[in-house]
Amino acid sequence: MSSSTISLYxxxxxxxxxxxxxxxxxxLVGVLRHYIVTLLQTPPKKxxxxxIREQRAVLRSxxxxxTAAKSPIPPHIYHAISLHLDDAFAAGKYLKDGPLKPGEAPPAAPNILSDPNAMDGMMAGMKAQMVMMVPQMVIMGWINFFFQGFVLIKLPFPLTLGFKSMLQRGIETPDMDVRWVSSLSWYFLNFFGLNGLYRLILGSDNSASQSSQEMVSPFAGAVQQGQPGQPMxxxxxxxxxxxNxxxxxxxxxxxxxDVETRVLRKYGKLPSPSSESS
Amino acid sequence: MDFAIALQKLASYRPRRNPTYKKTFDDGLPLLDSDGWKRRADSWEFLEVLALAALDSERYDVSDRCIKHLVEKFGNSPRVDVLSGIRIEAMGKPEIALEYYNRLLEDDPTNSAAWRRKAYVLRIMGKLDKSVEELTALLDTFYNEVDGWVELAEVYHLCNQYNYALQALSHALLLAPQNPFYVLEFAEIAYASGDMPLAVKMFLVTVDMTDDEDAPITSYQMDVTLRAWYGVKLSLRRLAPDTRSPSQTTLPANAEIIGKLAMERLQHAYEQRTQGVSTPQSEDDLLEWASTTLKPTPQA
Structure with a gap:
């Protein structure tokens, strides 16, 4: 029997x-989450x-x-800086704990778990993730418990059969028209679709709408947050x-x-290189 | 405005350098009196700008009112701290300002803006050596403060330490290779140090960076270009074939044609600016005109 003939009321x-x-x-939960995350955020450690000096030393080189290939500074200064940096790097002058003593082996790469500074950064990330996850789980449980198998809405446009698993999660009926949306699917549609609304309500850098980035890769946010605390x-x-x-x-x-030649060519006082070579 | 940029701007604030402070003050005062500033989208930035303009106009009461609003709103933001510091500087007692900045730095040793102000206060107290020391330590930590390097170069230039000035300025060049003002300044310091081949090269680099056929003849950009041409001509004049460059810079090729071109450009500018009323009698007349007309480079 065709599904279009039967109408569901x-x-x-x-x-x-x-x-x-x-x-x-x-x-409401999204808005609340935004404010909780804002409250939980600790200012980055100074x-x-x-x-800072250690961190910025690499910047120098x-x-x-x-700009080395077209450097704005003349050779004698360039070589002086380059040599100085090379010496300083070799001697470890920029290291936070001072240069290595002779005979001392360079310390092993710092362990992220043993460094209290790094732990702080990780904890902050975890807290934000918890605030993200827990309410979603609660809402999902709520919907599953009370409204399991409910059909909530009919989409006003036809869809292909492929959308069945997306729109009718929780209802195991092979024959129902794809346009009917189940309660659990309505939850997921909201979950992904509300970001635009959050942006409208809370501004563009709110912490409620991060869910989609989190879904793409759980590390996408973690890398950004972890960077300052990450031991290098x-x-x-x-x-x-x-x-380098x-x-x-x-x-x-x-x-x-060769700036003089370039300028003279620009003003047509010297033949251009193409005519010179021919 | 970006917070970091705003801090940098405050750190390099100099009294009465902003040419429009009078107007800013006159326009801003009624707004402050009528509480109209609260309705502005950039109300807090407006207060900051007005506070500085009031300091420039020596209306300390007004700037105090602005700073009071800002302190109430932002408490101990480094930006407000530095602004209050500038207010203290304006009282003309650098010792107190110095102490204030020392205290700020004790609380937060990484407050680079306060550090820069401290170096500046030391400089106006005449302790140039201390100022250089502080700036060097600052730049050793915060390498990417372009203004800090320029300031260091300035101080070295004041003490006629041309070589050090050039070295400091080259860091600014590395950090902001797109800024022709730094190149021009580099060239001028090289000229002052007597390194003519280097000066010619750097003046020509400035020309290469700034000359733009479409630039209006009276624009800033044109001034920079013309000043560079003028510098080229002057350095070429002092350039003898056996000149030795301390920096081992090679003598410019085709020096004669370059000299002619420089004069040509200057003459062109002269005719355009005087509307062809008079023509310069001699080369010296033209250079004389150039030295008086072309403004010193503005601090970018």
Missing amino acids: LDPQIRDWVLFPITVVMI LTRAA QVLRA DYHKIFSAERD LQFAEGLYNWLGD
Whole structure:
């Protein structure tokens, strides 16, 4: 029998007592979650001067290397800076705990679990995730318990059979029209669809709408949050940077080397290189 | 405005450098009196700007009122701290300001803006050596503070330490390679240090960066270009074939053509700016005109 011939009549009570409450509860929980996360957030821990210095030391050589091929600074200064950085990296002058003593082995890569600073960062991430997960689980349980198998709404447009598993989760009927949406599916539709609404209510950087990013990859947020607290092995970074510096040394070219020819060509006082070579 | 940028701006604040402070003050005062500032979208930034403008206009009562509002709202934000510091500086007692900044730095040793102000206070107290020391320590930690490097170069320049000034300025060049003002300043310091080949090269780099056919003749950009051309000409004049460059810079090729081109550009600018009323009698006249007309580089 064809599903289109049979019409399902939904009790308006379902609309008033199931459909709307689910939506409203989800919106309110999202808003609440935003404020809880805001409350839970601890300001990022301040780094000490030495730690900042260590962190920014790599920046020095990166900045130097970034423009090496067309460097704005003349050779004598470039080589002085490059040499100085190379020496400093080799001697470990920028390390937070001072240069290594002779004979001392470089410390092993710091363990993320033993470092209290890193733990703080991880805890903050965990807390945010908990605030994200727990209400969702509760709502899902609530819907499963009270409204299992409810059909809530009929979509006003036809859909292919592939959407069945998406729209009729919790109802095991092979014959029902795909347009009918089950309660659990309505929950999922809201879960993914409310982000735009949260952005409207709470502003663009709210913590309620993170759920979709969390779904794409659980690490997507964690990497960003964990970065400042994450321990880095600066010994390795510095020695790698030394190689990079040597490489950049070979690339180095001063912008001023042939600037007079360039300017003269621009003003047509010298023949352009193409006509010169022909 | 981005918080970090705003802090940097405060850190490099100098009294009466902003040319429009008078207007800002006159426009802002009625708004402060009528509480109209509260309805502005940028109300708190407005208070900050007005506070600085009031300091420039020596209306300390007004700036105190602005700062009071800000302290009430933001408490101990570093931005408000530094603003209060600038207010203390304006009283003309650098010792008190110094102590204030020392206290800020004790509370938070990573407050780079307060650190920069401290170096500046030391500088106006005449303790240039201390100022350089602080700036060097600051830049050793916060390498990417372009303004800090420029400031260090300035202080070195004041003490005629051209080599150090050039080194400090090259860090600014590395960090902001797109800014022609730094290149021009580099060239001028090289000129002052007597390193003519280096000066010519850097002036020409400035020209290469800034000359734009479509730029209006009286624009800032044009001023930079013309000043660079003027610098090219002056350095070429002092350039003898056997000039030795302390920095081992090679002598510019085609020096003669470059010199001619520089004069040509200057002449062109002269004619355009004087509307062709008069023509310069000689090369020296033209250079004389250039030295008086072209404004010193604004601090970008």
